[in-house]
Structure formats: C-alpha cells, structure tokens
Amino acid sequence: MADEQRRARYLEALGIEQWVRRATPVAELAMATAVASPTAAVDGLDWPALRACVSDCQRCGLHKTRTQTVFGVGDSAAHWMVVGEAPGADEDRQGEPFVGAAGQLLNAMLAAIDLPRESVFIANILKCRPPDNRDPKPEEVAECLPYLHRQVSLVRPRIILAFGRVAAQNLLGTDTPLGKLRGSVHRFGALNTPVIVTYHPAYLLRTPSEKRKAWEDLKFARRIYSELTVEA
Numbered sequence: 001m002a003d004e005q006r007r008a009r010y011l012e013a014l015g016i017e018q019w020v021r022r023a024t025p026v027a028e029l030a031m032a033t034a035v036a037s038p039t040a041a042v043d044g045l046d047w048p049a050l051r052a053c054v055s056d057c058q059r060c061g062l063h064k065t066r067t068q069t070v071f072g073v074g075d076s077a078a079h080w081m082v083v084g085e086a087p088g089a090d091e092d093r094q095g096e097p098f099v100g101a102a103g104q105l106l107n108a109m110l111a112a113i114d115l116p117r118e119s120v121f122i123a124n125i126l127k128c129r130p131p132d133n134r135d136p137k138p139e140e141v142a143e144c145l146p147y148l149h150r151q152v153s154l155v156r157p158r159i160i161l162a163f164g165r166v167a168a169q170n171l172l173g174t175d176t177p178l179g180k181l182r183g184s185v186h187r188f189g190a191l192n193t194p195v196i197v198t199y200h201p202a203y204l205l206r207t208p209s210e211k212r213k214a215w216e217d218l219k220f221a222r223r224i225y226s227e228l229t230v231e232a
C-alpha cells in the first residue's frame with residue numbers, strides 16, 4: 001500500500017476527512033530489596049528485574065483483583081513513549097496495554113504521524129486494572145508510578161505522548177483540566193522529557209467530535225519532535 005493510501009486509511013479511522021499533508025538472581029535480589037524499599041530500589045532495576053518486580057507486585061490493593069499485570073510493550077529504545085491510564089478488561093485479559101477498540105484507534109492515531117505501534121513504547125500509569133474501570137486512587141498511583149519513572153529512564157524517549165486526563169494529570173502532578181494541558185510542552189521525570197497531552201482513544205470513541213482536536217495534538221507533537229531532533 002502506498003504511504004499516502006495508508007495515511008488516508010488511518011485518517012479515515014480517526015474520523016478526519018482532510019490531510020494537511022522472567023527473573024535472574026540479580027533480579028530476585030532486586031525484587032526483595034524493592035519490596036522492602038519501593039522507590040529507591042526500583043530506580044536501579046534493569047529491564048528483567050523491573051518486569052519481574054511488576055509481575056509480583058502487591059504494593060496496592062489492585063493486585064487482589066487483577067488477572068495479570070500489564071507491564072508495557074514496544075521498542076525499549078523508542079524515541080516516542082505512549083502513556084495511558086490503566087489496563088481495562090481487554091488489557092487485563094491479554095496482558096498488553098491498549099488492545100481492543102481503543103487500542104485499534106491508538107494504532108491509527110500513531111500511524112497517522114508515521115509511527116507504527118511497534119516503533120513506540122507503550123505503558124500505563126497503573127500496571128493493574130482498577131475494578132469496573134474506575135479512576136485510579138492517589139495511593140495506587142503513588143505506589144505504581146515509580147515503575148513508570150524507571151521505564152522512562154530505561155527507554156529514554158525523546159518525547160512522551162500522554163493519552164487522557166488521568167495519564168496527563170498524574171504524569172504532570174497537576175489537577176489542571178486536560179483541555180488546558182493541550183497545546184503545550186510539559187516536562188516529566190529526572191530526564192526532563194517533553195510531554196504532549198491529548199485525548200484518550202476510549203474517550204474519542206465515545207466523543208468522535210473531539211477527534212479533530214486530537215489530530216491537532218498529534219501534529220503538534222510531531223512538530224515538537226522534529227524540532228527536538230534538529231536540535232539534537
């Protein structure tokens with residue numbers, strides 16, 4: 001399929017009609033340390049240790065109701081990182097973030113800015129599903145966020161796309177409404193990684209009229225990434 005045809009198909013999926021153009025001994029030791037002292041120990045974990053630590057995590061009550069943890073997926077050296085809220089029912093079943101209808105739309109959104117899903121790293125604020133898809137509780141976020149910080153430190157993305165209010169507000173540590181967070185470059189974590197905020201695909205499925213705004217956000221993110229790449 002020609003690039004333009006592919007892009008047209010993704011934009012159609014977005015509802016946009018116009019195109020302006022497991023654990024080693026070291027990991028086991030790290031896990032034991034992490035249980036005793038969460039944040040500091042997580043900071044030093046490598047990928048296998050971090051994955052094992054998340055897989056066995058019981059730091060918050062969500063471990064009681066999960067089918068499995070949802071660690072994250074994608075290129076561990078990606079330039080782009082996608083951060084969402086928490087696993088839903090499909091993700092809890094499959095162990096992968098952003099699957100099902102919202103995942104399909106996410107893939108289309110990424111492809112519209114020339115990002116195949118496998119080229120990015122995708123993770124959530126929470127690694128376990130909140131029952132009935134309720135919003136994460138602050139104490140759950142506080143327990144789980146060190147894992148995301150470590151993932152960002154390991155991936156070292158050039159830019160982070162935060163999808164949805166919960167992801168954006170928890171990443172940025174703010175109560176500012178999503179609408180006011182859009183269109184600006186925010187910063188996250190020890191590496192001061194640029195963050196661009198947009199709507200969650202699940203919200204866009206319920207509110208298709210907002211898809212055009214999401215498209216504006218994606219183009220904005222692309223432009224910021226290009227500028228960062230030129231500067232690098």
Ligand code: SF4
Nearest residue numbers: 057060127128143144
């Ligand atoms: S949500 Fe995070 S902190 Fe809570 S049990 Fe799952 S992995 Fe651990």
